[in-house]
Amino acid sequence: SISVYFSIYFALTFIVASIVIVAIVNRSMRNEALSDAREKANVILERNLATHHYFSQELKPKLFDTFAGSQSPDYFEPTWMSSTYAIRQIDKYFNSNSEYSNYYYKECAVNARSPQNEADDYERAFIEELNKDPDLRQRSEIREFDGQAYFVSLHRGERMEQSCLRCHSTPDKAPGDLVKQYGDQRSFNRSDGNIVSAISVRIPLANAYAATRATTIKLSALLLAILSLMLTAIYIFTKKTVMLRASKLEDLNQQLVAEISERKEAEAKAERDARLTQILLDSMPCVAMLLSPKTRKIAALNETAYKAGARVGQTCFGSWARHDEHCPFCMAPELWESGVAQHIEVEFGGVFWDAHWLPISDDLYMHYAFDITDRKQTENALFQSEERFRRAIVDSPFPTMLHAEDGEILQINRVWTKLTGYEPEEIPTLSAWTERAYGERKDVVKSRIDNIFDCDTTVEEGEYVISSKDGRMLTWDFSSAPLGTLPDGRRLVISMATDVSERKQAENALQVKTHDLGERVKELNCLYGLSKLVDRYDSLEDILRELVEMIASGWQYPEVTCCKINALGNEYKSSGFEHTEWKQSATIIVNDQASGSIEVFYKRQCPQAYEGPFLKEERELINAITELLGRTISHKQANEALIESEKSLAMAQRITHLGNWDWDIQRNEMYWSDEVYRIFGVEVQAFPPSYDAFLSTVHPDDREFVEESVNKALDERKPVxxxxxxxxxxxxxERM
Structure with missing residues (x-):
């Protein structure tokens, strides 16, 4: 195994090193090829620039001197008069050599004189950048043409000078032979100082890259062969020497591995136990600590305990409770004595705690505590809320009942008992209540009450007639709403009632007058609508346009009623107007003069009444409308005249520089005309006018005199x- 591992390691290392070496060699050769191409491009550039220099500085000046006076101004011979032409021809001879056939040299220009020198899109873009950026001299990069890589170098070309404009400004200034040879369109209209050309050089890289690839392949093969030989040598060496010693080391290694494994397992178990303990502590959403029973020192704690002030290695009462002695409510001694978990709820430091002590082992116990302050406050608030709710039900001025879905009546209030005469013990269930209150209708009412428990919003049950204990029949208007569930899971509903017995009697009496009042209300609404139109609109035309649509609502059959108003020299008709034989009309009187009329028509025949199909009240209504409309027209016309009069008064005061003011002494309210503000030198309506504001403008030396004059007039009730x-x-x- 060692031999194999070592061989694999050596092979991988050798392969990685070989890859790095091959990559470096490949990169170096490509860089060298690129550097060689750059040098060749510079050589070609310098050679052609030297040719230009020779033409411009030696050949052309001498030939011009030689032929001076013997040639006409239109004479032009490009073979010696154009260095660009000469270089282009030399480049053709150069490219005819197969070794240099892929070399490219062009003195390119936009709108070049010779199409062979016309710049392509890439060269044209470079020339445009040259004219925009005076610091740009050259650009080089690697590009592909027909699938082959080339080193491309672009250089700044010649700048148009004054001496060049003879042949490049306009065709009429150029030599005639030049225009004949190249035409009058290309390479003209140049400007002094423009960069009109660039030099483009391309050096082929395909051969250099191919040589690089070949060298890379050969080098890779050589390194592979070396690797094979070295691996063979390593295998033979390790087989004869290393493997013998490795066998002995293997036995020792197995013993060592076994010991290390046992030690690691013990350490891992201890670490796992500690980690699990910490995870347990951290997972608890409260203050949690592991402590020693003998010293009460903290062995481990969670983040919540740490934030509360507890520290590992210190006592719980010293670091968390900040006491010199253990807490008086501590249950740890009971825990040690009984070995049973302890629990207590206690207030400490202004906080309510749900504290627990839990045995873990002989030398360790857990102490954890929940902050239940919010819960305690919520429970207290809930208790107070329930007590208020109970009092609200008991003292409610409306009959109120709380009942559960199994039929139990949990509570009825005093008003319920007072009105019905039934005590709570007489109606403990809904069945008992419906039996006593509804008699034969009990089953129907009980079914409707049971359906309320399936609703999630307030249910307006409506009015029911119930029987009281003394036999009186009462009419109650019931409504019920769900209140959630009781602790035992039963759904709870509150039902409230309003005793409408007296109201029902009044309603029966009112029904007799309802129809007549309805007709009168329509009439009043019509008159009220007219008054609202008068308040809403200043224009009489707007009032009449709205009124003609409104009048139909005041008649007995508004759906077949239409109207026409003749007033102010105009005619106003309601929507869908039809002129029929069933008509009622009245004259509009303005300032004791007939000023128009209102005509109301029924579109179809209706039952006969006071005036044909029209009621007596409708005659009174149309008369009232015409009277009110006449007053409105008169008032509006008078208002318009008053406004015009006030405008004329204000203009007259401004012209004469004369103002007027009124003082309501009882209300202490004052009116100033606009000209009064101007006399006092302030903006019109700059502040509310008042007597004090007037006195503040009076000169201090005259103020007492003015006040005495005003007070005297008030006392004697005579004009000032x-x-x-x-x-x-x-x-x-100052102003007098």
Missing amino acids: SSIDHRIVLPDGS
Whole structure:
């Protein structure tokens, strides 16, 4: 086993190391290939830049000097006048060599003069970035073309200069032969300072990557062969030497393993017991501790006990209770003496505790306690609530009964006994009550009462006639509601009644007058509706438009009634208006003048009454409506005239700078016109007007004089004669 484990470990280690070595070699070779491609790209770039330099600095200047004056301005020969053309031709010869056929060099431009130099989308994007970012010089990355990897290098090209604009500004400024050869569309309209081209170089990486893969495979095979040889050598060595000693060590190891196993099992059991104990303590939702009976020192505790102040290694009374001696209510001595768990509920430190002492072993016991303060307060509140509820039932002014679903009557109140004459002991069950109160109807009523227990909301049972002990027949209006369940599981219902015997008698008397009053109510509602319309709307047109729809509700047959109003020179008709022979009308009088009419029609023939099919009360109603409407029109017209008059008065006061004020002395209320506020130099309606506010504006030297004049007029009940005095404006200036 040792030999196998060692061989596996060695093989895994060797394989991991081999993978790392192969990966490093592969990465290094790829980086070297990439570095070589970058150098080749720079060589090609520098070579072509040197060619440009030769053309621009040596060849073209000398040839221009040589042919000076012998060539026309339109002469253009690209073979020596365009270095780009020359480089493109040289690159063709260079690519004709099969070894360099995949090399790529292009001086690309947007709208290049020669289509062969036109930039593709990737190159065009780079040229646009060059014009946006003046710090951008070059960019390189690995891209794939036709499934082959290439090292791509883009470099900043030439910037358009003033001397270049002869051939690149507009076609009319360029040499004629150039325009003839390339046309008048491409590479024109350039601007001074624009970067118009970039140099794009691609170096193929396929061969370098293939060599890298081949080297990786060879290296992997070599390492695999070395691994096989080493594993064979290790196997032979361990077989002859290590295995002999391993056999002896195996015996010793088995003995040692057995001892360690026993020790671990003992430690695990102790740890498991301690963990289970702690889990038990932590799972308890209360203060919980394990203590020593002899010293009452804490051996273990839960988080709740720790938060309460208890500490391991200290006594429970010293750390938790903060006492020098054990607590007077402690039940631990009884626990030690009897060996039986102890329990007590006690108030300590303003808190109610449900305390327990539980024996665990001869040298250990558990003490745990629940904080039951909330429960005690709830129980006390519940007791008080139940007592209030009991008193509420007993003292209720309405007959009240509590009864359970098995028929037991738990309680009836004093009013129940007073009105019926039955004492609680006479009607202990619902059967006894229904027998006495309902006689032959007992079974029907008892069945209805039993159904109440299946409801979960208040049940309005309605009115029942019951028989009292002295034979009187009473009418009670019952309602019942569920109250939950009793401790023994029985459902509980409370039933209350209202003695409506006198009300029923009154209702019978009222029924005689109900029909007549109903008709009068409709009429009053119609008149009331008109008054509400007057309060709601300022416009007479709105009032009339609503009124014509409302009038039908006041007549005996509103469903076949329609109406028409002629007033203010307009005609208003109700919805579904029909002109029929059954008509009732009245004239609207405004300021003793006939000003319109109201006409009410029945759409079909109705029974004959006082005035054809119309009642006498309906004649009085239509007269009342026309009278009230006439007064309303007159009042509204007068109101409009008053508003116009007040507007004219306010305008006149503002023009003459004359204000008026009224003082209701009994109510101490005062009215100021807007111009009074302006005279006093304050915003209109800036504050409620008052006599004190008026006096505060009077100059201090004149205030006593003004008050004496006003008081004299009040005492003598004579008007105040005209007086002159000064007032002080808010800005401190004075006005007479």
